[in-house]
Amino acid sequence: MNDADKKRLLKEMIFFRRFEDRTFEAYMERKIGGFLHLYSGQEAVATGVLEKAMLGKGTDNDYVITGYRDHVHALKVGAPAREVMAELYGKETGSSRGRGGSMHIFDPSVNFMGGYALVGQPFPLAAGLAMGCKHKGTKQIAICFLGDGANNQGTFHETMNMAKVWNLPVLFVCENNGYAIGTHIDRSTAVRDQYKRVCAYDMQASQHDGMDIETVMEAAEKAIDFVRSGKGPYFIEFMTYRFRGHSMSDAKGYRTREEEIEWEKRDPIKIFSKRLIEQGLITEDDIKAMEKDIDDEMENDIIKFSEESPEPKVEDLHKYVLDDDPDPRWIGPLQQ
Amino acid sequence: MAEIAYWEAIRRAHDEEMANDRMVIAMGEDIGVAGGTYKATLGLYDKYGEERVIDTPISENSYTGIGIGASMVGVRPIIEIMSINFALLALDTLVNAAAKIRYMSGGRAQCPIVMRTPGGTAHQLAAQHSARLARMFMSTSGLRVVTPRGPIDAYGMLKSAVRCNDPVIIIEHEQMYNLKEEVPDEEFFRPLEGAEIVREGSDITLVGYNFSVHLCLEAAKRLQADGINAEVLDLRSLKPLDRETIRKSVEKTHRVLIAEEDEAPVGVGAEIMALINEDCFFALDAQPVRIHAADVPVPYNARLEKAAIPSADDVYQGALKVMGKI
Numbered sequence: 181m182n183d184a185d186k187k188r189l190l191k192e193m194i195f196f197r198r199f200e201d202r203t204f205e206a207y208m209e210r211k212i213g214g215f216l217h218l219y220s221g222q223e224a225v226a227t228g229v230l231e232k233a234m235l236g237k238g239t240d241n242d243y244v245i246t247g248y249r250d251h252v253h254a255l256k257v258g259a260p261a262r263e264v265m266a267e268l269y270g271k272e273t274g275s276s277r278g279r280g281g282s283m284h285i286f287d288p289s290v291n292f293m294g295g296y297a298l299v300g301q302p303f304p305l306a307a308g309l310a311m312g313c314k315h316k317g318t319k320q321i322a323i324c325f326l327g328d329g330a331n332n333q334g335t336f337h338e339t340m341n342m343a344k345v346w347n348l349p350v351l352f353v354c355e356n357n358g359y360a361i362g363t364h365i366d367r368s369t370a371v372r373d374q375y376k377r378v379c380a381y382d383m384q385a386s387q388h389d390g391m392d393i394e395t396v397m398e399a400a401e402k403a404i405d406f407v408r409s410g411k412g413p414y415f416i417e418f419m420t421y422r423f424r425g426h427s428m429s430d431a432k433g434y435r436t437r438e439e440e441i442e443w444e445k446r447d448p449i450k451i452f453s454k455r456l457i458e459q460g461l462i463t464e465d466d467i468k469a470m471e472k473d474i475d476d477e478m479e480n481d482i483i484k485f486s487e488e489s490p491e492p493k494v495e496d497l498h499k500y501v502l503d504d505d506p507d508p509r510w511i512g513p514l515q516q
Numbered sequence: 517m518a519e520i521a522y523w524e525a526i527r528r529a530h531d532e533e534m535a536n537d538r539m540v541i542a543m544g545e546d547i548g549v550a551g552g553t554y555k556a557t558l559g560l561y562d563k564y565g566e567e568r569v570i571d572t573p574i575s576e577n578s579y580t581g582i583g584i585g586a587s588m589v590g591v592r593p594i595i596e597i598m599s600i601n602f603a604l605l606a607l608d609t610l611v612n613a614a615a616k617i618r619y620m621s622g623g624r625a626q627c628p629i630v631m632r633t634p635g636g637t638a639h640q641l642a643a644q645h646s647a648r649l650a651r652m653f654m655s656t657s658g659l660r661v662v663t664p665r666g667p668i669d670a671y672g673m674l675k676s677a678v679r680c681n682d683p684v685i686i687i688e689h690e691q692m693y694n695l696k697e698e699v700p701d702e703e704f705f706r707p708l709e710g711a712e713i714v715r716e717g718s719d720i721t722l723v724g725y726n727f728s729v730h731l732c733l734e735a736a737k738r739l740q741a742d743g744i745n746a747e748v749l750d751l752r753s754l755k756p757l758d759r760e761t762i763r764k765s766v767e768k769t770h771r772v773l774i775a776e777e778d779e780a781p782v783g784v785g786a787e788i789m790a791l792i793n794e795d796c797f798f799a800l801d802a803q804p805v806r807i808h809a810a811d812v813p814v815p816y817n818a819r820l821e822k823a824a825i826p827s828a829d830d831v832y833q834g835a836l837k838v839m840g841k842i
Contacts, residue, residue, distance in 0.1 A: 308585015
């Protein structure tokens with residue numbers, strides 16, 4: 181990785197952290213409603229894996245799908261930050277035109293195929309995206325990000341089996357943050373190491389540190405190459421931690437402050453910025469300047485756009501339920 | 517024009533649509549090498565190969581989900597679920613995903629899947645193979661639900677469903693797969709929307725869908741012998757419902773009976789009655805009647821099963837009641 185890329189990736193992770201912090205503030209101001217699940221602490225996983233994916237090619241990108249903690253994945257894939265924030269504000273200019281909200285960010289123009297609130301539901305959808313790529317004969321793959329909690333759904337086992345039987349080009353990224361909402365993995369899951377669970381399906385799998393972006397990138401590159409070369413699905417597990425609660429309504433009564441402090445020492449942004457400073461690529465002042473740039477963009481562009489954008493019109497309530505411009509040859513009406 | 521069975525009509529629609537567009541695939545349990553439990557995909561595995569006629573493991577929720585995911589990328593999957601009872605296992609991907617993806621993406625994504633499944637009682641299949649469940653799917657925004665009553669609709673509606681951009685649930689019936697009808701040899705499409713008057717009449721409207729249309733037609737014949745001229749209306753589409761055709765028929769006959777093979781509570785008949793109340797209450801000359809299944813899990817014993825499921829005689833007797841003859 182060259183120096184410019186290192187600096188860019190650090191700035192991206194700081195931006196993602198700041199984006200999430202800013203949504204927290206907007207939520208407290210009641211500008212954002214519903215449920216809000218923040219990604220802070222896990223940035224190295226989405227940033228590192230997707231850095232190695234095929235992106236920047238619009239609808240020729242790899243396909244990416246995830247659960248409800250989806251803002252950062254959408255941003256890294258290329259959904260405009262203004263539109264993601266405007267979606268949280270429920271605005272017509274939002275990624276999902278204000279119909280989805282925080283848990284349902286979509287941007288098919290860059291092949292970000294959605295955030296889903298049903299835990300484990302994206303497993304089969306991802307395998308389907310991969311089946312589509314295979315059927316079309318493209319070099320694209322599908323990348324599915326989910327937490328460790330999702331692996332206790334039936335869809336996990338059903339999909340791992342089919343992905344392997346049909347040799348689908350899909351990468352399953354398990355972000356193991358140790359908690360399924362508020363239940364520790366040891367209390368919900370017979371096996372702590374999630375990658376071992378797919379060995380039963382004879383699937384390639386590995387486990388890595390999810391707090392060091394360079395480790396993530398190195399592991400992701402190998403896994404993505406494996407999948408793209410047609411060798412079949414791959415399950416990659418990253419050990420990580422979410423610094424905030426499961427959602428905004430979470431008092432975090434299920435874990436200790438000591439545990440949080442231990443993990444905060446391994447903050448992916450701190451690890452990476454310290455390394456770049458040690459390598460002489462960047463100074464504390466440079467980082468402050470980055471943060472200033474990000475804050476300016478956040479307030480003067482992203483938040484301003486979201487605040488000023490119009491809400492959806494009530495007369496459009498029934499839009500998007502079904503195809504709004506269907507072909508009468510298939511739909512009717514029936515000629516009596 | 518040749519007389520073909522319902523299953524042959526479905527098979528022909530698959531074959532033509534798969535020949536027309538290589539993005540059309542079929543998937544389901546035993547549909548490939550075995551040719552399908554109801555022969556709906558017979559011979560297609562040999563013709564189109566295992567990549568397009570896909571034998572799935574017995575994992576209804578996830579193979580339906582895989583079909584949905586593939587449809588978001590441009591594939592047109594026809595997913596067979598062997599019995600509508602098993603579709604309950606796929607409710608998460610059908611109801612929480614397929615039905616909602618277009619809406620919650622603000623119209624930016626779509627899932628044009630077709631899910632075909634037989635929903636109805638056959639002969640002594642007992643409670644876990646005899647569910648109907650049309651009412652569950654017709655209450656879900658974002659789905660289309662159609663119920664072809666014979667080979668012409670089975671063929672023409674499947675072809676339309678494959679080309680339509682919405683998720684379409686096609687509810688077939690175990691007792692109809694061998695039902696025959698003259699079907700034109702040249703290609704045609706039948707629209708997914710619109711109820712159809714399948715027998716013109718003036719004295720009472722008998723509303724049916726799926727298999728119950730045949731009960732209505734049989735009852736209408738017997739009513740004719742009694743001097744009662746019944747109109748038979750096939751709903752064809754349960755989602756959306758064609759309330760205009762229902763209203764026009766009731767305003768003509770002033771009497772109505774709804775025949776459904778499902779249990780009554782929160783069902784198709786209940787919905788049709790509500791629409792009639794809203795749209796043409798003052799056109800009614802008599803209380804509407806619902807003919808429906810007993811509110812019990814379908815029993816195995818043949819005598820009990822017969823008692824649980826409505827027959828043409830039940831429709832006939834119900835119609836006499838509406839007419840004030842009993």
